[in-house]
Amino acid sequence: MSLFLGPIHYWLYNKITLQNKIVNTIIKELNLENIESELCKNYGLIEEKPLEQIINTENIHGWLQEKVDIVENRLAYVVKLALEKNQDNLNKIEKIFFDFGASIKIEGNKDDASIVFKTIEDSILDGMPCDRTKKVIEKNENIVSWTKNICVHEKYWNSLNIDINIYYKLINQFILGVLSNTKLTFEQDDELNLIK
Numbered sequence: 612m613s614l615f616l617g618p619i620h621y622w623l624y625n626k627i628t629l630q631n632k633i634v635n636t637i638i639k640e641l642n643l644e645n646i647e648s649e650l651c652k653n654y655g656l657i658e659e660k661p662l663e664q665i666i667n668t669e670n671i672h673g674w675l676q677e678k679v680d681i682v683e684n685r686l687a688y689v690v691k692l693a694l695e696k697n698q699d700n701l702n703k704i705e706k707i708f709f710d711f712g713a714s715i716k717i718e719g720n721k722d723d724a725s726i727v728f729k730t731i732e733d734s735i736l737d738g739m740p741c742d743r744t745k746k747v748i749e750k751n752e753n754i755v756s757w758t759k760n761i762c763v764h765e766k767y768w769n770s771l772n773i774d775i776n777i778y779y780k781l782i783n784q785f786i787l788g789v790l791s792n793t794k795l796t797f798e799q800d801d802e803l804n805l806i807k
Contacts, residue, residue, distance in 0.1 A: 712788020
């Protein structure tokens with residue numbers, strides 16, 4: 612990443628702030644407000660201000676990576692506490708992810724698989740752009756298929772001893788939420804993910 616703020620930095624920051632909104636919604640809807648000070652002490656806080664007002668322009672890449680770490684840790688920690696409180700909370704958290712996905716505005720033809728995939732990629736925080744977490748196999752208006760290159764989330768979930776598959780269940784709900792406004796479907800076949 613460059614020394615100057617560019618579109619890619621705003622793109623990543625928007626994904627960070629979206630995930631932070633999801634975390635804050637889980638906290639509010641599951642009555643976990645009492646953990647906020649613990650969360651801040653253990654992991655830090657994401658300020659909801661315009662990027663240019665808060666970013667360290669001397670270290671743009673490092674600052675953004677730090678915010679990714681904060682919001683990833685916060686999500687894993689909140690999910691862990693919610694499930695320790697009540698295993699049924701998983702259904703409630705899945706619904707929160709679905710609803711956030713359904714609220715995402717699709718710019719362009721909402722039945723074009725490549726446009727919808729881009730919308731999802733513009734929303735889900737999946738590491739830094741240089742991480743290349745997905746390998747796209749096929750991409751056109753009728754179908755997008757991809758496999759996972761690497762998992763950048765596992766370290767956060769493993770550090771709290773939570774099954775990483777819970778994370779992917781939640782993300783799948785987000786994807787299904789986005790697709791709920793389209794004629795497209797989402798399928799998984801072993802390691803292959805398909806929107807068609």
